[in-house]
Amino acid sequence: MSTITATDRVPAATPHGSEQHPKGLYVLFGTEMWERFSFYTMLAMLVLYMRDASQGFGWSTAKSADIYSWYQMFVYFTPLLGGFLADRLLGFRRSIMIGGVFFMAGHLLLAVPKNIPIFFTALVCLVVGNGFFKPNVSSLVGNLYREGSHLKDRAYLIFYMGINIGAFMAPIVAEFVKTKWGFHPAFAIAGGGMFISLLIFTMFKRHVAAADTKRNQSAKSEANEKALTEDLPPTAASEAAAAMDAVPEWKRIVALIVIFLIVIVFWMIFHQNGSTLTLWADENTDWNVTGIISNSINPMWIIVLSLPLAWFWGFLDRRGLEPSTPAKIGMGMALTGLSFIVLYFGALSGGYTKPSVKVLQEGASPGTYLVEISPETIKAQGITTPPQDLVIPPAKAGDDPVTKKVWQATSTEPITTGLARLENATGSQLSVAPVRKVSPWWLIMAYFVISLGELMLSPMGLSLVSKVAPIRMRGLMMGGWFAATAIGNKLTAIGRYWDVWSHAHFFLVLAIMAFVMSVVLFLLLRPLKKAMPGV
Numbered sequence: 001m002s003t004i005t006a007t008d009r010v011p012a013a014t015p016h017g018s019e020q021h022p023k024g025l026y027v028l029f030g031t032e033m034w035e036r037f038s039f040y041t042m043l044a045m046l047v048l049y050m051r052d053a054s055q056g057f058g059w060s061t062a063k064s065a066d067i068y069s070w071y072q073m074f075v076y077f078t079p080l081l082g083g084f085l086a087d088r089l090l091g092f093r094r095s096i097m098i099g100g101v102f103f104m105a106g107h108l109l110l111a112v113p114k115n116i117p118i119f120f121t122a123l124v125c126l127v128v129g130n131g132f133f134k135p136n137v138s139s140l141v142g143n144l145y146r147e148g149s150h151l152k153d154r155a156y157l158i159f160y161m162g163i164n165i166g167a168f169m170a171p172i173v174a175e176f177v178k179t180k181w182g183f184h185p186a187f188a189i190a191g192g193g194m195f196i197s198l199l200i201f202t203m204f205k206r207h208v209a210a211a212d213t214k215r216n217q218s219a220k221s222e223a224n225e226k227a228l229t230e231d232l233p234p235t236a237a238s239e240a241a242a243a244m245d246a247v248p249e250w251k252r253i254v255a256l257i258v259i260f261l262i263v264i265v266f267w268m269i270f271h272q273n274g275s276t277l278t279l280w281a282d283e284n285t286d287w288n289v290t291g292i293i294s295n296s297i298n299p300m301w302i303i304v305l306s307l308p309l310a311w312f313w314g315f316l317d318r319r320g321l322e323p324s325t326p327a328k329i330g331m332g333m334a335l336t337g338l339s340f341i342v343l344y345f346g347a348l349s350g351g352y353t354k355p356s357v358k359v360l361q362e363g364a365s366p367g368t369y370l371v372e373i374s375p376e377t378i379k380a381q382g383i384t385t386p387p388q389d390l391v392i393p394p395a396k397a398g399d400d401p402v403t404k405k406v407w408q409a410t411s412t413e414p415i416t417t418g419l420a421r422l423e424n425a426t427g428s429q430l431s432v433a434p435v436r437k438v439s440p441w442w443l444i445m446a447y448f449v450i451s452l453g454e455l456m457l458s459p460m461g462l463s464l465v466s467k468v469a470p471i472r473m474r475g476l477m478m479g480g481w482f483a484a485t486a487i488g489n490k491l492t493a494i495g496r497y498w499d500v501w502s503h504a505h506f507f508l509v510l511a512i513m514a515f516v517m518s519v520v521l522f523l524l525l526r527p528l529k530k531a532m533p534g535v
Helices: 023-051 061-090 092-110 116-143 152-181 183-203 219-229 241-245 249-274 276-283 291-318 325-350 375-381 440-468 471-497 503-523 525-531
Strands: 356-359 367-372 388-392 402-411 419-425 430-434
Touching: 023 061, 023 092, 023 116, 023 152, 023 183, 023 249, 023 276, 023 291, 061 092, 061 116, 061 249, 061 375, 061 471, 092 116, 092 183, 116 152, 116 219, 152 183, 152 219, 152 291, 219 440, 219 471, 249 276, 249 291, 249 325, 249 440, 249 471, 249 503, 249 525, 276 291, 276 440, 291 440, 325 440, 325 503, 325 525, 367 430, 375 419, 402 419, 440 471, 471 503, 503 525
Parallel strands: 402 430
Antiparallel strands: 356 367, 356 419, 367 402, 388 402, 419 430
């Protein structure tokens, strides 16, 4: 058992000028930063790994998107169970240690080459690890401070920066290691990040020992704590309890359900970042890196935009012009749609107006090409011409050769990019046309817009639940937020149409869905404001 010194205890009330952040905050900052490093190292590579025929399993985009969606769904459900077990049985520190061990085991199992049972066992370990680790490290942050401490909001912001620093570093390191040594050493690096996280937590656990007790806390603290469980920025709560209590409970619950439905669509679209947007960055973007690196763009923008946006809302608030929370959510949804309009025009500029295929034997003059087509595209296009085998020699000694099923297709123009669009398919005759890779600035600017939308939408949700939900139903409605997020993550499986639709069509469909939800929310703004006064 750790010895708790006087300086490790949760601080009592002190004058504002003398209160300081406890050392435990920096322990948890390092613990969370390296845990998120390990988590996002793996997530940045997951879909690319499943589709890779050489080092991975060579699965189709549709199958990879399905597995990714199931994984993301369970990642957001298990913190409910992990938090419950920590509250009732295990305590926060013990739960964090258990979660860390599962995390490390999952990453190291992913480092085992080409073994399907081990691969799925690894994903289960990561889901369990996240359930035990994520909610409880966030709980410890709040418990380090007395209720009412003026430092608590700043502590949440510092901790949130640790999340984003880890998320920003992870794809960069994964890109370097994967490019130099392959997927499996990169997965091992993720395990190493988790080892550092546990090492920091274990070596300095005395600084958080006093916080390992669930204490009564305000709705604002509860919302901030749960926001950090989802890697969302904390948000301030307004004081409107009296006005809220005058609203019938059923109206407040219906209003929250409307918000939950909006959140489902948002997460379905936003979490394309780990699947179809990674594929777009990998195959269709003109840069000298893989799509792994694109997963650093969102946390970069979050770090850059968070404080200026907080200042802007404060500037408007001082003039009585700050939008209501539902209006902010509507604006966030509209920005989400706008970000995919940016990608839509990027796809048009590259010629991605019909389903894409890979050209395995390029040519500088028109003629016949060997192309690789996804099973889903073959079925959707009614292609009946028989395929032929193409054996690709191993890229390096020790690897196995890869056998691909390919089709012959003709083109009236030379194809030199390794990519083409399926211009026509009549069952036995295929024709393709050239496309070109597009500037990475399309992707960077799309992430700028959606990151701004995320900051307008995501942080508001849990704070809204804490302020609007009847006290006797607050836990249930918090669970509803997590359930809505998990459902949205499952619906990221819309990525199975990535190879069936044109990329331009895919981006446009998601943009329209976001705009529709934004319009619905703005149409309901007046009744929502009545059901949620003061927010």
